[in-house]
Amino acid sequence: xxxSIVDGVAPSVAAPGAASPRKVFWATWFGWMLDxxxxxxxxxxxxxxxxELLPASGIEPSKANIGIYGGLLFSIFMLGWACSxxxxxxxxxxxxxxxxxxxVLVYSLFTALxxxxxxxxxxxxxxxxxxxxxxxxxxxxxPLLQESVPENxxxxxxxxxxxxxxxxxxxxxxxxxxIGSTLGWRGMFLLGILPALLIxxxxxxxxxxxxxxxxxxxxxxxxxxxxxxxxxxxxxxxxACIIFGLWSSNFWAPTVIATKLVAAGATPAHAQEMGAxxxxxxxxxxxxxxxxxxxxxxxxxxxxxxxxxFFIGGLISVVVCYExxxxxxxxxxxxxxxxPVLGFFTNGVFGLFTIWLPExxxxxxxxxxxxxxxxxGRVLGAAGPSLIGALAARTGSFPLAxxxxxxxxxxxLPLIKLAxxxxxxxxxx
Numbered sequence: 001x002x003x004s005i006v007d008g009v010a011p012s013v014a015a016p017g018a019a020s021p022r023k024v025f026w027a028t029w030f031g032w033m034l035d036x037x038x039x040x041x042x043x044x045x046x047x048x049x050x051x052e053l054l055p056a057s058g059i060e061p062s063k064a065n066i067g068i069y070g071g072l073l074f075s076i077f078m079l080g081w082a083c084s085x086x087x088x089x090x091x092x093x094x095x096x097x098x099x100x101x102x103x104v105l106v107y108s109l110f111t112a113l114x115x116x117x118x119x120x121x122x123x124x125x126x127x128x129x130x131x132x133x134x135x136x137x138x139x140x141x142x143p144l145l146q147e148s149v150p151e152n153x154x155x156x157x158x159x160x161x162x163x164x165x166x167x168x169x170x171x172x173x174x175x176x177x178x179i180g181s182t183l184g185w186r187g188m189f190l191l192g193i194l195p196a197l198l199i200x201x202x203x204x205x206x207x208x209x210x211x212x213x214x215x216x217x218x219x220x221x222x223x224x225x226x227x228x229x230x231x232x233x234x235x236x237x238x239x240a241c242i243i244f245g246l247w248s249s250n251f252w253a254p255t256v257i258a259t260k261l262v263a264a265g266a267t268p269a270h271a272q273e274m275g276a277x278x279x280x281x282x283x284x285x286x287x288x289x290x291x292x293x294x295x296x297x298x299x300x301x302x303x304x305x306x307x308x309x310f311f312i313g314g315l316i317s318v319v320v321c322y323e324x325x326x327x328x329x330x331x332x333x334x335x336x337x338x339x340p341v342l343g344f345f346t347n348g349v350f351g352l353f354t355i356w357l358p359e360x361x362x363x364x365x366x367x368x369x370x371x372x373x374x375x376x377g378r379v380l381g382a383a384g385p386s387l388i389g390a391l392a393a394r395t396g397s398f399p400l401a402x403x404x405x406x407x408x409x410x411x412x413l414p415l416i417k418l419a420x421x422x423x424x425x426x427x428x429x
Contacts, residue, residue: 021149025157027198027206028141029164031104034195035134036168037175038111041192042077042127043254044176044276045185046070047268049123052185057120063259064393069120071389074251076124078243078385080131082378087136088371089220092364095208096144099367101199103140107133111192115185130192135378139371146358147209147366151426155355159294162351166286166343173279180276181269218364223372231360232369234418238307239353239377241412242314246346248384248405249318253278253339256322256398260332278336282347285340289348293355303356303423307416310352311409313345318406322399359422363429384408 042049050069054061059069084103091099110130117123142161149157180188223232254275261271297306321342325335361369384405391401 021153021157023205024145024148025161027202028100028145029161031100031137031141031195031198031202032161032164033168033171034104034198035107035137036165037172038107038130038134038168038192038195040169040172040279041111041176041188042074043251044172044272044279045180045188046255047258048185048272050120051268053117053120053123056118059120067255067389067392067398069389070255071385071387073120073124073127074247074385075383077127077131078247078378078381080128080133081135082375084132084135084139085368085371085375088139088367088369088375091140091143091367091371096140096147096367097202097206097208100137100140100144101202103133103136104195104198104202105133106130107137108193108195109133112190114192115187115189135375136371138374139367142354142358142370143363143366144206144209146427147363148206154427155297156294158355158358159290159297159351162293162348162354163287163290165350166283166290166347169279169283169286173276173283176276177273180272220365220368222365223361223369228361228365230418231420232373234415235357235360235369235373236376237380237415238412238419239357239373240380241311241377241408241415242346242349242353243377243381244384244408245314245318245406245412246350247381248388248408249314249322249342249346249402250282251385252388252398252402253282253342256326256402257332257336259398260326278339281336282339282343285343285345286347287343288340289344290351293348293351297352297355297423301423302421303352303359304416304419304421306352307349307356307419308413310345310349311412311416314349315406315409317342317345318409319403322406323403326399327397327403356419356422359425359427360420361428363427 047066050066051061054065054069059065087099087103107130110126110133114123114126114130117126145161146154146158175191176188222228257278258271258275261274262268293306296309297303300306300309317338321335321338325331325338357370357373358366387405388398388401391404392398395401
């Protein structure tokens with residue numbers, strides 16, 4: 001394919017004075033892995049946390065209230081992500097590495113503070129700021145990697161970068177299974193301070209990429225002028241669809257399993273453990289998807305065709321997992337067997353956008369443009385968890401509500417045509 005031709009002629013070594021591609025990849029990878037751990041922990045300890053925080057705030061911890069407030073709190077977290085678009089602008093203006101360090105500090109500190117919350121309002125505030133920090137790491141870290149590695153390895157490493165997220169989810173599930181019952185939900189959140197240790201390594205080992213040095217800083221309005229405006233809005237709306245789809249499906253798998261097991265007479269501790277197992281199973285598919293995305297884009301020869309594959313696969317996998325396996329057949333075993341397919345399509349698709357999104361913007365606007373697209377996508381996608389909670393409370397069925405909202409992938413298909421095809425082209429300067 002054309003992309004492999006580009007790979008074959010590109011320089012294979014880093015620029016003089018730059019950090020090795022291996023160091024840059026692992027530095028950004030570990031940052032993503034740790035924020036994947038922080039953001040996914042919530043799904044595993046949701047029931048335990050709200051069972052304590054809701055009564056402390058004068059609210060009954062009923063199944064319906066846990067669903068409603070659980071979705072609302074996650075939407076607040078995602079809105080914090082959405083507000084993080086300012087980090088992308090800052091990364092373009094002040095440097096990728098410096099801003100990435102600040103994002104790590106913010107999300108690790110406020111994730112830990114969640115473990116000290118005494119009520120639902122305080123908890124929501126801390127989750128909002130933690131989301132603000134986590135969202136900013138994408139806007140700084142992705143351009144840092146893409147601009148710091150040789151062209152012949154850029155696509156492969158950018159696609160593999162998203163393997164950090166399922167690895168973080170694996171770690172969160174494993175820690176929940178191993179010591180979650182011992183630490184409790186507060187102790188689990190306090191572990192969120194650990195990513196702050198990455199800051200010292202970033203500051204001492206990773207220089208700014210040459211792409212981002214000594215360049216004129218254009219106005220943010222350039223994102224919305226001429227042909228770039230179409231690209232910016234297409235990117236943001238595609239991100240909204242996949243974020244909405246992901247957090248309206250994968251996020252609820254542990255909750256669906258836990259509520260069904262508790263209703264069948266299982267203890268809350270056993271239900272929480274099985275929810276963590278579901279997370280591990282789902283992330284097997286996500287990890288495979290992320291590893292295969294670079295090869296899929298090369299084989300198909302098109303970013304657009306790869307996106308169509310994942311959007312259609314996302315729709316089908318959500319409906320089969322939730323509506324067929326749970327709602328129609330009431331078969332929890334089949335549901336868990338199908339979870340890797342769900343993870344492959346609904347979360348593996350982010351490996352594609354780790355490659356594609358930064359390619360849509362010139363270097364001087366790469367952090368700002370990528371950050372805006374991802375953040376605006378979160379603004380629109382943030383409605384997903386709240387809608388699921390509200391629909392589930394009205395219909396009495398999480399699986400039915402989740403299946404209904406999977407139509408977001410159908411809405412996203414026409415948007416793919418509006419985005420530029422960048423396969424086979426080097427990263428814009």
